[in-house]
Amino acid sequence: MSEANNAHNVSYLEYKGQYKGLLAWIFSTDHKRIGLLYLYTMLFFFSVAAILGLLMKTQLIAPGYTIMGPQTYNSLFTLHGIIMIFVIVVPGLPAVFGNFFLPIMIGAKDVAFPKLNLLSWWFYIIGILIVLTSQFMGDGPPDTGWTFYAPYSFRTPTNVLPAVFGAFVMGFSSILTGINFVVTIHRMRAPGMTWFKMPLFPWTLYGTAWIQILATPVIGITLLLIVAERLMGIGIFDPALGGDPILYQHLFWIYSHPAVYIMILPAMGAISEIIPVFSRKTIFGYKAIVLSTLAIAFVGYFVWGHHMFTSGMSGRALYTFSFLTFLVAIPSAIKVFNWVSTMHKGSLQMQTPFYWAVSFIFVFMIGGLSGLVLGSLATNVHVHDTHFVVAHFHFIVFGGTGYAFMAALHYWFPKMFGRMYDMNWANLGWGIFFIGFNTLYLPMFYLGIMGMPRRYYDYLPDFHGGNIVSSLGAWVMVSGIVIIFANLIRSARHGEKTTEKNPWGGKTLEWQVDTPPTLENFEEIPTIEKGPYEFED
Amino acid sequence: MTVHRDDLGDKMGMWLFIFTELLLFGMLFVVYAVYRSMHPEAFKLGGDELDVVMGTINTIILLISSMTVAMSISAMQKGNKKLALTLLTITLIIAVVFLVNKYFEWGAKFEYGFNPGAPELLELGHGTILFFGLYFIMTGIHALHILIGIALFIYVVWQIRKDKIHQTDYVWLENTGLYWHLVDLIWIFLFPLFYLIH
Ligand code: HEM
Numbered sequence: 001m002s003e004a005n006n007a008h009n010v011s012y013l014e015y016k017g018q019y020k021g022l023l024a025w026i027f028s029t030d031h032k033r034i035g036l037l038y039l040y041t042m043l044f045f046f047s048v049a050a051i052l053g054l055l056m057k058t059q060l061i062a063p064g065y066t067i068m069g070p071q072t073y074n075s076l077f078t079l080h081g082i083i084m085i086f087v088i089v090v091p092g093l094p095a096v097f098g099n100f101f102l103p104i105m106i107g108a109k110d111v112a113f114p115k116l117n118l119l120s121w122w123f124y125i126i127g128i129l130i131v132l133t134s135q136f137m138g139d140g141p142p143d144t145g146w147t148f149y150a151p152y153s154f155r156t157p158t159n160v161l162p163a164v165f166g167a168f169v170m171g172f173s174s175i176l177t178g179i180n181f182v183v184t185i186h187r188m189r190a191p192g193m194t195w196f197k198m199p200l201f202p203w204t205l206y207g208t209a210w211i212q213i214l215a216t217p218v219i220g221i222t223l224l225l226i227v228a229e230r231l232m233g234i235g236i237f238d239p240a241l242g243g244d245p246i247l248y249q250h251l252f253w254i255y256s257h258p259a260v261y262i263m264i265l266p267a268m269g270a271i272s273e274i275i276p277v278f279s280r281k282t283i284f285g286y287k288a289i290v291l292s293t294l295a296i297a298f299v300g301y302f303v304w305g306h307h308m309f310t311s312g313m314s315g316r317a318l319y320t321f322s323f324l325t326f327l328v329a330i331p332s333a334i335k336v337f338n339w340v341s342t343m344h345k346g347s348l349q350m351q352t353p354f355y356w357a358v359s360f361i362f363v364f365m366i367g368g369l370s371g372l373v374l375g376s377l378a379t380n381v382h383v384h385d386t387h388f389v390v391a392h393f394h395f396i397v398f399g400g401t402g403y404a405f406m407a408a409l410h411y412w413f414p415k416m417f418g419r420m421y422d423m424n425w426a427n428l429g430w431g432i433f434f435i436g437f438n439t440l441y442l443p444m445f446y447l448g449i450m451g452m453p454r455r456y457y458d459y460l461p462d463f464h465g466g467n468i469v470s471s472l473g474a475w476v477m478v479s480g481i482v483i484i485f486a487n488l489i490r491s492a493r494h495g496e497k498t499t500e501k502n503p504w505g506g507k508t509l510e511w512q513v514d515t516p517p518t519l520e521n522f523e524e525i526p527t528i529e530k531g532p533y534e535f536e537d
Numbered sequence: 538m539t540v541h542r543d544d545l546g547d548k549m550g551m552w553l554f555i556f557t558e559l560l561l562f563g564m565l566f567v568v569y570a571v572y573r574s575m576h577p578e579a580f581k582l583g584g585d586e587l588d589v590v591m592g593t594i595n596t597i598i599l600l601i602s603s604m605t606v607a608m609s610i611s612a613m614q615k616g617n618k619k620l621a622l623t624l625l626t627i628t629l630i631i632a633v634v635f636l637v638n639k640y641f642e643w644g645a646k647f648e649y650g651f652n653p654g655a656p657e658l659l660e661l662g663h664g665t666i667l668f669f670g671l672y673f674i675m676t677g678i679h680a681l682h683i684l685i686g687i688a689l690f691i692y693v694v695w696q697i698r699k700d701k702i703h704q705t706d707y708v709w710l711e712n713t714g715l716y717w718h719l720v721d722l723i724w725i726f727l728f729p730l731f732y733l734i735h
């Protein structure tokens with residue numbers, strides 16, 4: 001190996017391996033390159049699905065046919081949901097920032113199984129391609145919604161099969177990443193990094209990885225049963241053959257509720273990294289955050305029934321699920337208190353990642369509190385399957401995971417690319433996005449309470465006012481996204497070069513390695529003596 | 538790049554994967570339990586239609602194969618490559634025999650029209666439809682696991698022959714063994730649930 005291409009002094013971006021060009025990326029087992037592969041794939045598909053969202057909102061700007069009819073609208077929200085959930089937020093922060101930073105933050109050279117890691121990405125891509133074929137084959141794009149509820153998912157003539165099967169394949173990707181991260185965290189922490197000296201982002205990745213391992217197989221088998229139902233008519237979920245469609249809903253949500261914690265836990269982890277750095281203070285209640293993470297991961301398994309309050313359950317089951325739903329809100333609230341207390345009397349640095357992090361707390365609280373409205377039995381009956389739910393999950397999933405993703409991207413960007421973005425444009429983009437986001441989704445709470453159902457291309461004239469505001473908000477928000485993405489893409493290629501190791505003054509390990517990191521991250525594996533957030537000395 | 542080796546980590550990964558498999562089948566067992574409690578009579582009658590002799594033979598040979606794979610691991614630990622290979626080949630043959638038996642078993646069911654979607658089955662009532670739906674799905678997915686096991690064994694045999702797997706580095710063999718025990722274990726539950734309980 002020549003001096004110019006040494007794993008210790010050449011950045012991972014410039015290192016020349018066995019392959020060249022694109023192949024040097026799609027066959028690389030370097031965790032950092034794999035992280036970027038996920039990032040690019042996600043940014044692309046996010047843009048696609050956001051355009052679908054925008055089209056739906058444009059349709060809803062006035063009652064009746066505006067730019068599309070019911071069938072088109074149905075297939076749009078289905079594809080939008082499938083992409084946003086299975087392609088974007090489920091892999092989400094772990095796939096991008098977990099891959100890139102987990103090994104660095106715990107002082108390792110790579111994940112435990114680098115080849116498996118690459119395989120994971122390949123499963124992901126193949127899954128996406130299979131899903132996409134559903135759009136172009138004979139019988140038309142699927143129109144079931146991303147939930148594939150029985151029995152409609154095997155009665156509709158549309159191409160549900162590839163969509164379901166693609167989601168199944170992506171599940172493998174998720175499981176393999178989960179296994180990889182659990183083993184990495186158990187086996188590869190640097191000497192001296194005890195469990196309670198581990199930074200919080202790895203901690204949340206750990207909780208998430210367990211959910212990925214223990215919940216994903218459930219959706220896997222459920223989707224396979226839908227496949228079998230469509231291909232052979234085995235009857236498990238088909239009332240005409242004795243099957244029970246409600247059982248499908250149970251199995252679906254036994255995965256899909258824990259899955260929302262797959263989406264949000266790493267987001268909370270990233271926020272817990274950013275807040276102390278930009279407050280110049282030790283995180284408040286490190287252990288409380290760790291324990292609440294584990295508590296969420298655990299209790300999150302037992303609340304799935306809150307998606308089915310109107311589907312038919314015994315009274316006792318209803319009360320139990322409602323009660324547990326309230327319980328699971330507590331650890332999330334604990335975290336909010338921790339973040340706020342960390343900022344209290346800190347010397348706050350008003351920079352882009354911090355704006356994203358603070359606005360995360362704001363939207364996450366709106367999302368979380370509206371979740372309690374949905375978790376109460378009486379109010380749930382009123383707003384179930386209305387736009388209130390659409391508002392709730394966008395505030396949590398987009399507002400929570402989406403904002404945290406952007407916070408993390410702006411925080412780690414200089415480290416990942418060795419270039420800095422334009423802070424003014426970034427702030428402007430954030431501002432427009434934030435205004436647009438709230439204009440888009442806040443009216444949906446109101447519309448939902450007034451009774452506007454979800455998943456319809458049309459509505460009663462009474463709802464027109466709220467919809468105009470909401471649809472305009474969508475356009476504002478998308479303009480914000482365009483500014484943000486344009487700025488980041490331009491900066492990744494032409495931004496001001498930087499080799500500054502620690503631009504924000506962070507204390508975790510990724511700020512001690514080169515910018516951008518070398519292939520093996522560390523020349524020598526460090527020995528850890530202090531906790532991850534000791535700012536006071 | 539220095540190659541990182543951690544046998545314990547590799548085995549841990551395999552165990553985690555086994556958890557996921559247990560959950561996957563676990564959900565199928567839940568579905569089975571739900572429908573069995575709804576249609577106890579039909580499930581009992583359905584069980585009577587299955588070929589207990591065939592099932593017993595498959596159970597016994599699968600148990601033997603679990604033993605041979607375990608023995609091949611200890612042979613490898615002692616550095617006896619030839620014995621390890623022989624034992625693995627026996628395991629492989631048993632796996633194939635299992636599938637051949639399964640093929641005939643399923644064939645007979647198809648002949649009688651017990652396969653999902655067959656018009657004869659549709660006349661037999663909900664309980665029976667569900668019983669055979671579950672039977673084909675669960676034994677089918679199990680058979681798929683046997684196929685994957687076969688592929689793994691072929692790979693491992695090939696690697697042993699190339700001396701890539703040897704006395705001091707045999708975690709692939711061990712993990713394949715773990716996987717095979719899992720496949721065996723699941724069958725141990727499937728067999729009584731479908732063939733035996735009354
Ligand atoms: C430009 C951004 C977005 C816009 C304009 C948008 C808009 C919409 C609209 C209009 C619906 C259909 C509501 C209905 O009639 O039921 C919808 C559904 C949905 N959205 Fe979004 N959304 C955006 C971003 C996101 C993000 C980031 C996520 C997830 C991380 C997401 C997840 C979902 C899901 C899961 C559904 C439900 C799909 C279904 O009911 O099958 N959306 N969105």
Ligand SMILES: [Cu+2]
Binds near residue numbers: 257303304306
């Ligand atoms: Cu839920």
